[in-house]
Amino acid sequence: MSTINRTHVAFAAVGAGLIHLALVVGSPPPFAVAFALVGAAELVWGVAAMAAPRLPLPRVAFAGALLPTLLWAAVLLAEVALGTPAAGGAASLPLLPLAAASALGLFCAAVLGVRLRRSAPPAPRPAPGAARYLVGLFAGALVVASITTPALAATEAGRYAHPHGEHSVVVDPHHGDHR
């Protein structure tokens, strides 16, 4: 696998991890715990994949990349089958962030799956030139950022975020008024 492709997988994992961590805020407790664990694992694996010479723990990562999407689908189906009320269930979770995280996770799983199908480790390829490497990374980062940023904005955490250019000292008129 080329260095550029490996880094794209790392970007996708970091993006999915951030989205899952953003979903912790405002989700019912069982889902919040799951999102925290999955998000942290994806973030750590993504950063490790940037630093390591090859994708770390490919079999575990393949299963881990598929797991959030499969769990989401399974819980939704179970709720439909059991007739569980929508409030507090998986159906009440924000669709766009989950769909975006699933897309990024499935991309990671697809690339890892292709890598795992090889019977032997690939022959080492010459490193790409610096300019080609950077252009490849920019393109991948732009795609992942374009998916991740709107997904983050659609989470509960995103609704409280301040747009850029609005960092300021705010005097809270209700400070000390706790009852």
Added chain:
Amino acid sequence: MFSSPNRLLATGFGAVYVLVGLLGFTVTAGVPFLATSNGTLLLGLFQVNILHNVAHLIIGALLLICGLSSVSAAKGMNSGIGAVYLLLGLVGLFLVGTDANILAINGADNVLHFGSAIVLLAVGLGADKPAARADSAGAAPTRA
């Protein structure tokens, strides 16, 4: 320099950030240092205030200086700034409802910031490894 992704990235990003920082002052003339909003957008897309312009200038200068100096300096600064951006964004996710929630995750500038953060981190962590080790060991000189 052109053979090292870290030096190329740090120099390029550094120059762009310095330029963006300077250009930002053309749309923040007369605007307070910590303005809560600014009607004029930089390049028609990005909202900035003076604090933001200063931050861009400082980050740009740091990247540019390290990019022009050595592979290990560029590698360290790329990794450091990429990590800080990502950590700030991560921490900001959990400071919901407070004014310390600085993760601004709406708007074109945030796509660029997140994309920049992961490129900086990936190149800082993943590229120029043998050259950086030679650099810090004081062995072979870095190719200009």
